[in-house]
Amino acid sequence: MKKQGKKIVVLGSLNVDTIQHLDKLPKQGETIHIQDLTSAPGGKGANQAVAAARQGAQVSFIGAVGDDANGRFMTQTLVDNGIDVSHIVTKNVPTGAAYIMLEADGNNTILVYGGANMQVSSEDVLAASELIARADLIIAQFETPIDATMTAFEIAKQHHVMTILNPAPAQKIGPELLALSDFVTPNETEAAALIGRSVEFNQASLNQAAAAFEKLGVKNTLITLGEHGSFYKLADQSGMIPSFKVKAIDTTAAGDTYIGSFAANLNGDFSNLVQALTWASRSSSLAVQKAGALPSIPNFEEVQAAMQ
Template sequence: MKNKVVVLGSLNVDTTLHVANMPQPGETISAQSKTSSPGGKGANQAVAAARSNADTCFIGQVGDDQSGQMMIKALKDNGIDTAHINIVEDQGTGSAVILLDENGQNSIMVYGGANQSMGSAVIKQAEELIKSANFIVAQFETPQERTLEAFKIAKENGVVTVLNPAPAATIMPELLAVTDLVIPNETESATLTGIEVTDEASMDANAAKFQKMGVKNLIITVGDKGAYYSTEAAHGFVPAFKVDAVDTTAAGDTFIGALCSQLSGDLSNIAEALTYAQKASSITVQSMGALPSIPTTDQINATYKN
């Protein structure tokens, strides 16, 4: 049976400036080229889940503009239910400017726009949808207050709540109390716990700190090294698949969406689901752009036949 994954998150149009090297403070450089594509952490995670055959639905907000229509169409084209995307007239659709260097590394600047003006009514209108899900996933490109409202509904109805605390910010303690699984990268984890991630012992310490903060289950993504996991039943490290990265944009989002498409509600198959998610993200980084680079299950299976 397919997992039903509801993503509460951001919808951004990404503009990528391709540069030889990242600019230094005060330096003006020329971009080699410019590309635009649908993106936003929420959209990326939803598309990754949908392309891995999850029954995927989206809760979000866009402006009444061409960019908003572009984002809704991009999700619909991937078979995602967009009935709970709200359209507002007083805010523009979110956008992001990405600097991408020749080594595949990026720096990202995000304008929240309609994403950040989301009100409680959007969550109330999606209450029945949230109740019907297996997983609900959220990030920090929409207001934490909305995530808290959605996670409370989910927890009351046995839906697994997954928080990707990116970009890193101070987390509302009451939000952590209703989070089943938190998935930061190593930098975000260190920011939130105050414990630098350097080795497995420090990851264990991060897990212990998150448990004290109210979250029993943790995954820390560590770029091209792999992913650490700690649940009530087990902990360990799943290595990444070594590839030549072209563009790391959406790698983490692909990982999360693909993971939620495979994960069982009790997290008992977490190591297997993490391996699948690592395969998905390893393919994403080998192509340009956010949504265009996210693989399908067939592509993942064809690439990793053994």
């Protein structure tokens, strides 16, 4: 895989993560001890932007923070990763936050406070119209308002810019945004929420899910399946990409690493689709072997070494 300097815009969330290290989740009404308490920069938008930047992409960010220490911390974190922050605006509410309950087996449960992320407006996006128009692709998730994403994807389509929608956290949306998305990248839970039926870890169920997305106007589907790998459907080709078997320490940001890495390495004509997906899978496998969301994301050279 060649290192690519693609121009990528990420419209998304900026959260400071507080990670509670637990043996196991408490039952309702139960009090348990937290083994350790750590914090790290995160948010799906920030994670995906950093993942793309560490793969050599030229990344710009559209988002919002509060006028607080967390906002300054998140903005500086992106700057430290070479990301253009000129379209991060300051809102009169606190910066977003996430509270992550991390179990000893590496699985996590996450509570998210949207804060300034949920104040990102269509006007904020319109102010970045030229940035979007010059990009190779734009990525968005569901941790900022849908209206802002619609505006961004409409601008992108006017200028023939590729769009990647990561529909997370899971929620039901209308077909208008899906129809503007070149790639939709849910996990199995998010896919089920969008199409209204369960998604199983087998080819028949995944093909049915892809067909359901196609009826909703989705051009290409990529469903991430955790340790089961991922499934892709692109025009008349489909298949499975296996995961790399590793001992997971923390699965936070695994999916974000996958998407950012995939976006940074995919050719504009999709000619290296399987190679880009395999590279993304390897990137994700490296991320889960370290603690924290954004700090765990590997760079291009680390993935290249692991692939060899």
